[in-house]
Amino acid sequence: MKKMKTVELVHFSIKYETELHSFELQEEQEQFTALPKKITEIADGHDGQYRIVILSENEPVGFFQLHSTDRVKDYSDNPRAMLLTAFSINHVHQGKGYAEQGMSLLSEFVQKEFPDCNEIVLAVNHKNIPAQKLYMKVGFQDINVNTNMYTFA
Numbered sequence: 001m002k003k004m005k006t007v008e009l010v011h012f013s014i015k016y017e018t019e020l021h022s023f024e025l026q027e028e029q030e031q032f033t034a035l036p037k038k039i040t041e042i043a044d045g046h047d048g049q050y051r052i053v054i055l056s057e058n059e060p061v062g063f064f065q066l067h068s069t070d071r072v073k074d075y076s077d078n079p080r081a082m083l084l085t086a087f088s089i090n091h092v093h094q095g096k097g098y099a100e101q102g103m104s105l106l107s108e109f110v111q112k113e114f115p116d117c118n119e120i121v122l123a124v125n126h127k128n129i130p131a132q133k134l135y136m137k138v139g140f141q142d143i144n145v146n147t148n149m150y151t152f153a
Helices: 014-021 070-074 098-104 106-113 129-137
Strands: 007-011 049-056 059-067 081-089 119-123 141-144 149-152
Touching: 007 098, 007 106, 014 049, 014 059, 049 098, 059 098, 070 081, 081 098, 098 106, 098 129, 106 119, 129 141
Parallel strands: 081 119
Antiparallel strands: 007 049, 049 059, 059 081, 119 149, 141 149
16 A cells, blocks of 8 residues: 655745746646746735645645635635635646645644634636535535535634
8 A cells, every 4th residue: 555645735935936837737727727837926925815835745746825815805704714726736746635635734724824714715616526526525615506615614
């Protein structure tokens, strides 16, 4: 039986930039998310946007962004909510369990790094069935079937 590699969530650092900029997705996945290279140009924490890297054995395998900006209001009335966007796992690392492991660490990471946050929200394209299944598997709840909005509190 193959041992799962250690996965952790960390804040973006310039030392991960080259690897994050090399991320690739399958063509059908590109319509659902933004690649890290499009997001890493903004300053971390700038205007309430936080870039988060999913590491496996200190190698970036995934990426997402958390927002405490006005964008959250489109998804939740909770002033303590954060919005998760731009989630991706580099194509060469897909199918290895990194997405599930990374998202399973999300609640603990947010409690530690953003103690005022008590809800994480996101929206998933209705055609992105794999993402919907992932989020449900790790504890998100579908709060609006018509728009595929999910919450994790």
